[in-house]
Amino acid sequence: MAAHISAASQGGPRFDEHLTNEGRRAAENGIWLCQQCSRLVDADDSAYDVADLIEWKTFAEAAAAVELRGYVVRKGRDFAGLEAKMPKLIEEMRTDLRSKPFTREIIALSKGASYNPGPIPLFCYRHEDHDELLAKLQICEHYGAIYDVRRNQVPRWNFSEDFAEYLLGM
Missing domain, CATH: 1.10.10 (Arc Repressor Mutant, subunit A)
Structure with a gap:
């Protein structure tokens, strides 16, 4: 499900008053999350800040690009x-x-x-x-x-x- 990194409207999670309306609607302010994660991220916006979500998105996009080339990307375990x-x-x-x-x-x-x-x-x-x-x-x-x-x-x-x-x- 599509979610906003910075909220689309004032009072929403991680709202950034410095973003323009166009910036709030831009693809750069969006992230794909499963429905459960989307609710979790928005319910506790203090635990998931903008930098975290941008990092997740950047990694997911890079992993997808690598996988499109036929490679497998998997998270290492601790x-x-x-x-x-x-x-x-x-x-x-x-x-x-x-x-x-x-x-x-x-x-x-x-x-x-x-x-x-x-x-x-x-x-x-x-x-x-x-x-x-x-x-x-x-x-x-x-x-x-x-x-x-x-x-x-x-x-x-x-x-x-x-x-x-x-x-x-x-």
């Missing part, structure tokens, strides 16, 4: 936020990577299970050590921290290099 959701698992991953900084592969197994990884080193996380381990690893995937490299029915992933660098403190 790995600290991921760590807050599952501190024990992330700390174990950090400890493992510090001990073997060039290992990237991980698997998830039960304690009774064994696995012969072959020549590729890997880290093993056990279901009994982490409640809802597979769900946590799925969230790690959504954050771009790991990616699926499953082979022969064994759940396995690789750390992304961005996540490995985060864990190693680089």
Whole structure:
């Protein structure tokens, strides 16, 4: 839905008395928002100032231009936020990577299970050590921290290099 960055009329959110009527109607004073965000932004105009909305618009337009050229633009995730959701698992991953900084592969197994990884080193996380381990690893995937490299029915992933660098403190 089309929304005004500076309100179209006096008393509206972020009204700028220095804008002309033409300036208030200009495309430069407009931003596309979903209906929910439009209401949210206008309901609390002190939380969303003109500079924020212009930054959002500028980024959205630049991202759209890049996507029109066939590229994918996605927002990076905050790995600290991921760590807050599952501190024990992330700390174990950090400890493992510090001990073997060039290992990237991980698997998830039960304690009774064994696995012969072959020549590729890997880290093993056990279901009994982490409640809802597979769900946590799925969230790690959504954050771009790991990616699926499953082979022969064994759940396995690789750390992304961005996540490995985060864990190693680089």
